[in-house]
Amino acid sequence: MDDDQIRLDDTDRQLIGLLRDNARLSVSALAGKLRVSRGTVQNRLARLEHNGVIAGYTVRLRQSAQPNRIRAWMTIVVEGSCAPDVIRALRGDPAVTALHSTNGRWDVVAEISADNLEAFDRALGRIRLIKGIVNTETHILLSTHKV
Known part of the structure; x- marks a missing residue:
């Protein structure tokens, strides 16, 4: 699949939104907020990183x-x-x-x-x-x- 055509579902978008708010949330916390298993979060994070949707994590300063x-x-x-x-x-x-x-x-x-x-x-x-x-x-x- 082309980078421009990576398909994101609602769970992917919610996961990305949570990470935008706080990229330090643990996999357990993310799973709890999304109401999915830790394995689901880990697999989605790995896929999003591998496909370049998540290019990295950073610190935002006030x-x-x-x-x-x-x-x-x-x-x-x-x-x-x-x-x-x-x-x-x-x-x-x-x-x-x-x-x-x-x-x-x-x-x-x-x-x-x-x-x-x-x-x-x-x-x-x-x-x-x-x-x-x-x-x-x-x-x-x-x-x-x-x-």
Whole structure:
């Protein structure tokens, strides 16, 4: 089966949702919340990981835990059919924390993060040199307000 055609059922989606909320939940806790056996959870996790649906596990920090970190959105125009190559290059940059395909004037929105202005400037310079990027516009996030 093609990676783009991996079929997820309701239990898979619920399992992924639970992991998004707390990837540290034990297999037993996941099984209890899903009302299935531990073996079912283990088998589904193994299948989702093997098929690349679950690409990895990570830690999310509260913004208040990183008060001086510089964060920004960079909107990017990509030349012709270069989007897959540009996205691949952006995924490899440690300053890029998320990527979003968009419609309209911009092709890609990259979320960027750096420890200080010098590191941020270096990240912008690296990104702007990626082959296939035609134009960028960067917006530093000054504060975040909960809706």
